[in-house]
Amino acid sequence: MNHLVILVEEESMQILLRDILLPRLVEDADQWITVVRHRGKTDLRKQIPVRLRSRWPEGTRFMILHDQDQAECRALKAELLALCREAGRPETLVRIVCHELESWYLGDLEAVGRALGQESLGQRAAQEKFREPDRLANAKQEMERLFLDHGPQGYKPRSGARAIGPHMDPARNRSHSFQVFIRGVVALAAERRV
Template sequence: MSTLVFCLEEPSARAMLQGLLPRLLPPGVQVQYIVFEGKQDMHKRLTHRLKHWLAPDSCFVVLRDQDSSDCRLLKQELRLLCEAAGRSQALVRIACHELETFYLGDLAAVEQGLELRGLAKQQASSKFKTPDRLANPAEELDKLTKSRYQKLAGSRAIGPHLRIDGRNTSASFCALIDGLKRLSI
């Protein structure tokens, strides 16, 4: 595989990945992004986009927020869309509940990326030990950063600092990293 194609629900996921992937992927792997206009657009057009992707040696990763959906059902639905496109090997990952969960799992990265002080020490609190359980991570991040976090700019700033060594407390982030490491790239 020479091209890794990310199918994403929103531009902020691309901004985060652009900072994260250079530290994770080996040299020579091309990365492309298909950014949809929200989850409804993704579900409507994913099969078509995957089916008509022409570049050979491409591997696909589908990343979407869970929001209020049942995680297992959502993942199965996305897998079925990939299979309908003939891309059954696509890696499907769900951010529980939102992309911001990834950031709450690594408050040191938030602190560094947003140039704040004192956030990393809060990682030990029960709330941030299992951020995937938080119902509204974006709201939590907004409160925690006193509104310094903005979705796109914040993702761009935090992405390069997210730890990829398994110390992020977001299980859904760790599942994404583990899946990417297992790809034959």
């Protein structure tokens, strides 16, 4: 593999991955990883076959990152994998964000606290609702509450990615879906070196 294309739903995920996390996780990420954003999940689904069939360099691999929201995780993944097979790319790696990007932030409350200048916020990670952030169906509302309670302005996805992302530490993140995503990227990066 000499190129990785990650298809995401929205700009905030693109910012977090392309500008912040991937360069810290993977050597020369900006030279061989492309993060393609879409205008929400409907646009992403519509574009999957188009993107996978497009002309890419020989050896390009694909990853799709899709929010679970209220869908059943296994069924959603099966639907996305079927789209990949139909497009002739059955090896595409599909990762489901449980439930949404904000769950990943809540998985690292210390990073959220640092972004807000509220170091003590990290101590709330021991609270039951934050122990398994992927179970929170209202992660975005939780982020909005935290930003209203502790920040000078409300939570916005793009500025949230820019503020929280630099403080995120994959090793301490409690979001299982975040960890599965990280393992997938690291495995693909290892393929590149072989």
